[in-house]
Amino acid sequence: MSPRRVPGQRAIIDRRALAEEIAALHEAHGAASRGAIVKALRDALGEGRCELERRLAVAPSAGHEVTGGYSFLTDQLLRVIHDHVTTHLYPVPNRTRAERLAILAVGGYGRAEMAPHSDIDIAFITPMKRSPWCEQVIEAMLYILWDLGLKVGHSSRTVADTMRMAKEDLTIRTALLEGRLVWGDQQLYEELRQRFWQEVAKGSERQFLTQKLAERDARHKRMGDSRYVVEPNIKDGKGGLRDLQTLYWIGKYVHRVQNAAELVDVGLLTANEYRSFRRAEGFLLAVRCHMHIITGRAEDRLTFDLQRAVAERMLFADRPGKSAVERFMQYYFLQAKRVGSLTGVFLAHLDDEFAKKRTRSGFFAGWTQRPRVFKGYMVEGGRLRAPGDDWFRADPVRLIELFQVAEAEGLEVHPETMRLADRDAKLIDGKVRRDKRANALFLDLLAGRKDPETALRWMNEAGVFGRFVPDFGRVNAQMQFDMYHHYTVDEHTIRAIGLLSQIERGLLAADHPRATREISKVASRRALFVAVLLHDIAKGRGGDHSELGAEVAHRLCPRFGLDEKETDLVAWLVLHHLLMSRTAQKRDLTDPKTIEDFVAEVQSLERLRNLAILTAVDIRAVGPGTWNSWKGQLLGELYDAAQERLRLGHKGSGRAQRVAAKKEAVARLLGEHEHLVEAIGALLADAYWIAEPEDIIASNLLQYDAARAAQEQLSIHCEPDETRGATRVNVIAADHPGLFYRMAGGIHLAGGNIIDARIHTAKSGYAFDNFLVQDQHGQPLGEEAQIARIKKGIRDALLAKVELVPKLAARPLAHSRAKAFDVAPRVGFDNDASNNFTVIEVTARDRPALLNRLAHALYKASLIVHSAHITAYGEAAADTFYVTDLTGAKVKAPERLAEIEAALLEAASDRRQRQLEQA
Structure with a gap:
């Protein structure tokens, strides 16, 4: 009944000693003892919290132990309060059948995962319509809890009412799923549990799964729908605690498991995956506890100021090229990524289970669609599956081929095969990286014609991307500690590749008409895709990431199969990938010297075309709202002026001709007021006419x-x-x-x-x-x-x-x-x-x-x-x-x-x- 795994329980709270102290106070002062009793309880609560804070400071990653400790502290307080109320305030020597009460911990408290400022969610269960005694006990307990300053979420229902409401309400059903008896009538609790599984859960497993996943998707959408947002919500965000809890709820509902460890016994997770589950959960719980302690409230959003403070409390240190806070957040994102891959595998297993249970009737009874074979892979239900457990061991190049085939054929990768790829990613060594076929497959995938973004994201989730391109592995889950970038470096890069693909397919013509028009004219589309992949590859190494990235490009491009001309273009684009945005946004584009200097650096129309497209996807992939029409206008003006200069090889016209042409254009715009060009225009210097738009x-x-x-x-x-x-x-x-x-x-x-x-x-x-x-x-x-x-x-x-x-x-x-x-x-x-x-x-x-x-x-x-x-x-x-x-x-x-x-x-x-x- 009590949370396990809590060592040194009496150092947190000594229930017997506290109960004796309260009994003595009541005996000495009777009804006048209330204030002293509340003080004794408050002191015990404060001392328990101090002890748990001390433990977290000593072992800053001990998430399970500390959250279990807070739950244990709450359990003991509830038991002492219950016993005080039923013994001293409302004693009943021989209770009737109606005068029974069970106190259940529900929600995070039910799982024994309480952070310092979590709400205390409790359910008071009675056998039938509440007796006056039950009402008195519940009310007295709540008043004491409120006097202690605790936030209590409570419900008070009969067993029958609870069953009826659980059938109608998913939230109540989920809360009951985690219900744990804290104190009170054991028999009543057992009756509730038995009826829940028989009357509510039985036969509704598929419905529960569907509803929970719909609830999860809606929550993700609210939170930004990426596990790589730089100020993540540690509880409700994608890859956060709620996602792990959802796996446990679904597993428990479908398979009746009592704890996450039993997910291994029923085959939903491997022992390795369960260890990952525990590691991610323990880390996230620890981070949440630190956040609550730092802010003094139930804070779940890991904001920039909190990131610094939590990194310090969790003993992350600076390293060359990477600050403590960036190292902490990289570890956080790796855990969030792990939660994502666990979710995929877990749900695929359940999907297969339900598919096997489904029976066909009528004409199609006994008929099943046979999977087809494509390049040695099984294709079933639009998903690509490895034909056997040793598929990748026999030829590790298949780890690249898998994702290339998925992209080219518009297929999903079966989560079971994702699990195999994740397991076997370590087979990718120097030999595989140098393999010409592997690099050709990777290049085909990167510059895929359908949806390279999704396939690359799967490849990254499986750990294959970072193994095949170790330089990319170094920016995996790496955040940039600023308010400008919304995503980690790897997520930003994959999004930029996706945007490039969308521009090529004409899907962003309204926002990027120039890029959509010019992309078909680039000499090497694969060079452009490689440039987008490598533009931020050297972030977090210390030094100028553009210069370091150009060196990486010179090393990697020949390996990928690019020729010397393509390699030089990619290296130049990586070195200068910020040139166009900086010039457009920070310089006066009407100043001829701005265009001269820009063109002197760019030197060719081919470079200009590639740079303009790279700049657009780079800015847009930073995050929502970063690209706007003003930036589009500035980049367009710079592009047009530079293109004209590159085509003509010199300035289009002298100063006097430019001013005269501008005056003619303004006169046309003014129509019947064209006389103002001469009347007022004479008052304004040539610099005005050159600088301002018509x-x-x-x-x-x-x-x-x-x-x-x-x-x-x-x-x-x-x-x-x-x-x-x-x-x-x-x-x-x-x-x-x-x-x-x-x-x-x-x-x-x-x-x-x-x-x-x-x-x-x-x-x-x-x-x-x-x-x-x-x-x-x-x-x-x-x-x-x-x-x-x-x-x-x-x-x-x-x-x-x-x-x-x-x-x-x-x-x-x-x-x-x-x-x-x-x-x-x-x-x-x-x-x-x-x-x-x-x-x-x-x-x-x-x-x-x-x-x-x-x-x-x-x-x-x-x-x-x-x-x-x-x-x-x-x-x-x-x-x-x-x-x-x-x-x-x-x-x-x-x-x-x-x-x-x-x-x-x-x-x-x-x-x-x-x-x-x-x-």
């Missing part, structure tokens, strides 16, 4: 004309722009020093995030400032109230109606989780990236109105900002400014650059943020 210029000219007609000193126009995935905010105002930082502050105060800004001054003394703004979720602001707030924010900031600094400091950051990360601010200067401007790039922790503070520092340093480009990477932000001094010249003097760097570092620092918050 539609924005047309909008600016109309806005300026209307403002002058109305004699307005300040004009603000806001318009959601679906193409750019942001809201355009165009401000025309009399120019004065500090205009940019004030506008940025006003937009931030109104709840907007600036992602791009261009600042121009007309000869009339008016500033034309064009911003692209998104909300906190990366979407355009379109509601009337949002637009009104932005206009008011800018107006108030420019007219000094609001104190920007304290207001901005008080604004909460949308991602307060960023505090879990160390982001040391960095400032870089580049006087070669532009012919006319000094380019300053600041990387810092994302925080309220970082752009405003940096812009203010630049203003104080007597610099003019001509454009700003803002890129968010989770907890970090990279803000790029194109600046000149007050004479319009670049900033080159070393002492001047040092001054500016110090001012920007101070503005970006955490210390500065704390000072502002305190002010």
